Amino acid sequence: MNEPKTTHFGYEQVAVEKKAERVADVFHSVAAKYDLMNDLMSAGVHRLWKRFTIEASAVRAGHKVLDIAGGTGDLSYQFAKLVGKDGQVILADINSSMLNVGRDRLIDRGVAGNIQFAQADAQYLPFPDNTFDCITIAFGLRNVTDKDLALRSMLRVLKPGGRLLVLEFSKPQHSLLEKVYDTYSFKLLPMIGKLVTNDADSYRYLAESIRMHPDQETLKGMMRDAGFVNTEFHNMTGGIVALHKGIKP
Amino acid sequence: MDAMFITAALASAEKVINAALNYDPATRIALGKLAPQVLSIKLTAPEICIYVVPTEDGICLLGHYEGDFTTQVQGTVPALMSLLKNDRVNLKDSGVQVIGSSIFLADLQHILKNLDIDWEEMLSQIFGDIIGHQGAEFIRHKMHWAKDRVSNLSRLTSEFLTEELQALPSKAEVTYFNQQVDEVRLGVDRIEARINQMLQKHLQP
Numbered sequence: 001m002n003e004p005k006t007t008h009f010g011y012e013q014v015a016v017e018k019k020a021e022r023v024a025d026v027f028h029s030v031a032a033k034y035d036l037m038n039d040l041m042s043a044g045v046h047r048l049w050k051r052f053t054i055e056a057s058a059v060r061a062g063h064k065v066l067d068i069a070g071g072t073g074d075l076s077y078q079f080a081k082l083v084g085k086d087g088q089v090i091l092a093d094i095n096s097s098m099l100n101v102g103r104d105r106l107i108d109r110g111v112a113g114n115i116q117f118a119q120a121d122a123q124y125l126p127f128p129d130n131t132f133d134c135i136t137i138a139f140g141l142r143n144v145t146d147k148d149l150a151l152r153s154m155l156r157v158l159k160p161g162g163r164l165l166v167l168e169f170s171k172p173q174h175s176l177l178e179k180v181y182d183t184y185s186f187k188l189l190p191m192i193g194k195l196v197t198n199d200a201d202s203y204r205y206l207a208e209s210i211r212m213h214p215d216q217e218t219l220k221g222m223m224r225d226a227g228f229v230n231t232e233f234h235n236m237t238g239g240i241v242a243l244h245k246g247i248k249p
Numbered sequence: 250m251d252a253m254f255i256t257a258a259l260a261s262a263e264k265v266i267n268a269a270l271n272y273d274p275a276t277r278i279a280l281g282k283l284a285p286q287v288l289s290i291k292l293t294a295p296e297i298c299i300y301v302v303p304t305e306d307g308i309c310l311l312g313h314y315e316g317d318f319t320t321q322v323q324g325t326v327p328a329l330m331s332l333l334k335n336d337r338v339n340l341k342d343s344g345v346q347v348i349g350s351s352i353f354l355a356d357l358q359h360i361l362k363n364l365d366i367d368w369e370e371m372l373s374q375i376f377g378d379i380i381g382h383q384g385a386e387f388i389r390h391k392m393h394w395a396k397d398r399v400s401n402l403s404r405l406t407s408e409f410l411t412e413e414l415q416a417l418p419s420k421a422e423v424t425y426f427n428q429q430v431d432e433v434r435l436g437v438d439r440i441e442a443r444i445n446q447m448l449q450k451h452l453q454p
Contacts, residue, residue, distance in 0.1 A: 048256050055256075058315040061285070236253055 007145055008212045009205070019145045020121075024095055033197045034101065035072050040192055041203075047074075049241050053136060053167045054078045056234070056243060062086040063133040066157065068122050069093055069140020073102035073111075079136075080111045090127075092120040093140075122150040127157045138167040142213035151226035158248040164228060166244040171215040173239035181240060185210065216242050252312060259299060259310040267307035272367040279360045281305040286353050289318035294325050301357075320349040332358075 006013045009022050038046045054075065059065055061084040067076045070091040079089045091106070093099040096119055103117050120126055122137065122144050135154050144150045154164050172178040185207035193203030214222060216233050219242075223231045228246025235242050270277045283303040291298045300314040322329065328344030347354060368388050373381030410417045418426070 045253075048253055048260060051260055052252065052256050052313070055311050055313040060316065234252070 009209075016145060020094070023143045034098065037193065037196055037203075040196060041189060045237060049167060049236055049243075050074050050078075050138060052234075052236060053138060053165055053243055054082070056245060057134050057136065057163070057165055059083060059087075059134050064131060065089045066125075066127070066132045066135045067091050068120075068125075068135060068137040068154070069143070070138075071095075071098045071102055071140075073106045075136055075138055076102070076115060077106060077109060077111055080106070080115050083114060085114055087114055089115045090118055090132075091115060092118045092122075092125075094119065094121050123153055125153045125157050129156050130159045131157045133159055133162050134165070135162070136165045136167065139169070141166055141168050141219075142209050147214070148222060148226060151223055151228070155227045155248055160248055162248050164223070164244075164246045164248070166219065166223070166246075168219070168242065168244070169210040169213060170219075170233075170235070170239055170242035173235060177238045177240070216244075219244055255297060255299070255312040259312055263308065263310040266310075269366050269371075270307045272371045273365055276360055276364050277305075277307055279363075280308060283353065283356060283360075286319035286350075287314065287316065288353065288357060289314070289321040290329070291321055291323040292326060292329070293323060303357075318349065320347060320351065320353045322347050322354065 005016045007016050007019050008014075009019050014022060042049075057065075057079075059079055059082045061082070063083050064087060065076075065079045065083060067073075067079060067089060070076050070093055073091055076089050076091040083089055091099070091102055093102065099117055099119055106112075106115060118126065122140065123146055135158055137150075137154070141147055141150065151164075158164060172181050186204075189207050190200040190204045193206075194200040197203075213219075216235065216239065220231050220233055223244060223246040226246075227249070229249045231244065231246040233242045233244040270280070280303040284305065286303065288301040289298060290301065298312075300309075300311040300318065302309040302311060302314075322332075322345055324332075324343075324345035332343055332345050369381055369385035371381075372384040375381070376384065411419045
């Protein structure tokens with residue numbers, strides 16, 4: 001009898017078809033206080049990581065941009081300003097709670113006309129081939145069940161010459177920083193999560209999922225294997241976060 | 250330097266500048282008209298490149314830009330600051346090099362010189378009309394006083410070094426010395442030309 005296929009959910013092994021459901025539960029739980037928690041957890045530095053991503057995107061007026069796992073719309077807000085009225089931004093997220101928060105927030109900030117919202121799975125993007133000038137996925141790839149499938153799906157919907165930017169937690173480059181970071185992630189982070197959202201488990205999953213995510217070189221190799229060229233990464237905050245870039249040939 | 254430090258510094262500077270520009274709508278509108286031009290500032294010491302992108306909402310300060318810039322200015326921080334403060338249009342001996350359109354640079358310089366932030370409005374919104382007015386008067390008075398002191402300090406230092414200490418020559422002496430050097434140089438050039446002429450005549454068969 002065949003063993004059922006499993007994948008990781010943090011440090012836990014779960015059936016492949018169950019992972020999306022478990023991840024969805026985490027984000028349904030934290031959606032309402034996602035931004036507050038991001039600010040608390042990173043002391044506001046996540047804004048700088050995202051700002052650097054925007055600069056590296058080279059998005060210009062008239063471009064079409066897909067912001068996958070766009071969550072509460074931080075990147076989409078900036079992209080909507082950059083692409084102008086002739087461009088288009090699609091904020092996509094698999095999680096309806098996160099998408100609702102993002103959509104409400106952007107509408108409240110007066111962003112309309114050049115932005116659309118889509119509940120979409122990164123592995124099976126519901127867009128035609130060669131559609132986007134730029135795709136970003138910020139702090140989302142590690143939650144995807146089959147990352148290779150997702151990367152190939154992103155490649156398909158990118159225009160030739162278009163770029164993919166993956167902003168994701170990665171491996172700290174100094175052993176001392178890694179120790180401090182581990183202590184913070186596994187001790188302090190769940191405690192903050194418990195205090196703010198009354199949900200320590202979701203933030204324990206966050207810390208575990210970061211450790212299970214491929215490191216800088218591995219992800220770069222995965223992007224190359226998916227068909228991207230000129231792949232490179234840029235470490236930020238000592239490698240706690242890395243921005244990977246790849247171009248569709 | 251870590252890109253994150255530059256990103257953080259630029260993000261803070263951009264926020265402060267744009268907040269201040271909210272209280273000078275004329276400058277903000279004038280900057281908006283310069284879009285989509287891009288100014289690249291390349292500092293040579295320390296080596297940093299930043300990009301100034303005027304928009305309708307103020308300005309964007311970027312540490313990374315992959316498009317074409319309209320103008321690039323290169324130089325050290327003191328040289329660039331000196332250019333910003335002065336009216337000079339000639340960059341000779343300024344230590345600053347310009348690549349691209351100098352018109353865009355002149356437009357920016359003109360806009361910055363006419364910067365007139367309404368401190369009173371800014372302070373009134375935070376502290377109320379009475380304290381805001383008094384605070385703005387205080388800032389205006391102190392800025393006027395500081396401008397006077399800087400101007401006086403510069404004049405007095407110059408006079409002390411040239412007249413009292415006689416450590417440096419005066420401007421007139423330097424000009425006279427330069428004129429004499431020019432005359433000597435021209436004289437030497439004339440002699441060289443005369444010698445060449447004589448040599449050619451002598452060597453001709």
